[in-house]
Amino acid sequence: MSSAKTSSGVEAGLTALAVSLRGVTKAYDNGVMALGPLDLAVRKGEFISLLGPSGCGKSTALRLIAELSAPSSGIVRVARHEGDVLPGHGIGFVFQEPTLMPWASVRENVRLPLRLAGVPKAEARARADEALASVGLADFADAFPRELSGGMKMRVSLARALVTDPDILLMDEPFAALDEITRFRLNNDLLALWRALGKTIIFVTHSVFESVYLSQRVVVMTARPGRIQADIRIETVEPRGEEFRTSAAYSNYCRKVSAALAPSYSGQSTL
Template identity: 80%
Template sequence: MAEPGALSEIDAGPAGLAVRLRGVTKVYDNGVAALGPLDLDVRKGEFISLLGPSGCGKSTALRLIAGLNAPSSGEVGVAHRSREAQAAHSIGFVFQEPTLMPWTSVRENVRLPLRIAHASPAEADARVAEALAQVGLADFADAYPRELSGGMKMRASLARALVTDPDILLMDEPFAALDEITRFRLNNDLLALWRNLRKTVIFVTHSVFESVYLSQRIVVMTARPGRIAAEIRIDAPEPRTEDFRTSPAYAGYCREVSNALAPSYAGQAVS
């Protein structure tokens, strides 16, 4: 077992895993047992959602995978293309809030990870332009965050996560605060990006409907301390369109996921 808090490398071959959690737990200093024990495998290029009640450890799991926190016990394994990639931001993180710097432009917000990585100006310019184009913000590179809508701010946050060309994209309820129409549009755009780039995506959400629409697999978690209650594969044709949202198959999957989730909310107020 790796030393707690250290990310170990796992097989990054063509059929390998992107993430592997084994016996992972997290107990905070105040004694709250937030997570685990948790065992989870995520394949390269897979899109999965973590779904569960508030406080069940979904965000904690993302932070452990990203190396932002250390597990109390167990092993977190992450695959990388190379040791150089491991050192150069091979994980992108999109938080629930865009966390953009208000005093500078969209372009400079997206450039920040490359500044930290000491990328050359020419390389940074090219990568920033590509990331902004990928999320549909090429025409807003010189805008300031205060000039953007909520959806556009989240696109800028996504571009910032993509600018280092990460292997793994971790997304912590990124669309939760958006109106329904904007959320649907960003769901569609995120799926299009995933199909084009084939990143491994681990997506945290409270929404059954969003998880079914986006995911290849949904990991339903129990109430705190979070463990896996069920894993449900969504075998829907690709590409997914608005027709899928109104199909009997979609309704059936939503019903199945809701039923699997219900015990996790027993005795709780639904948030």
């Protein structure tokens, strides 16, 4: 990405807010109160996970931040570049499913946001190839989705979210459907990408293990309507690697997060 930050930019970026939600609620037309009141602050360059039971409003919170939905009450603020007036600009969104166009090549799938924005074809192609290289798919630009594994399809989805060089990356359970080995590998790759680019990442997951491994903070939400039950900072030596997964610190944080999550469940495993 042309304005990518170095790993030192991750620390330097933690001086200002990227996202702020104050007193935010979301009620649907059928009367269901999905969210809130929710107060959340995310600093620039920070990696946080939203963790909670199904239906607690995690995905709803992401949609509010991305301006794909409007809050019923409260204030949502997202830091923007000077002159940024387009809804959603500066935000990349990775959904639960890759949602790739089956008839288009990997490159064309990644290029789509730039094509819709009117970026010249040559520039868009170069940026798409750069995004694919950043997720380890440089050799698959001309392949089609049917030729890819599930993990590779999700990498394409991530590249498509990165191709506009967003400041904020919203990820809605992107690895939930993958096998454990592939999920672990993508967790490691995502952390490496975050350190290299310095993006602000808000990651939704149901997994205690995944949230602790990836995040600087794990924000535990209550059952619907979703509110913050606990905000737990994960303090460990960086960069994290496989040794962290087997450390006593990791186990202790998993137990702490699981205990915070337990009140939102009735006899269900939180792991």
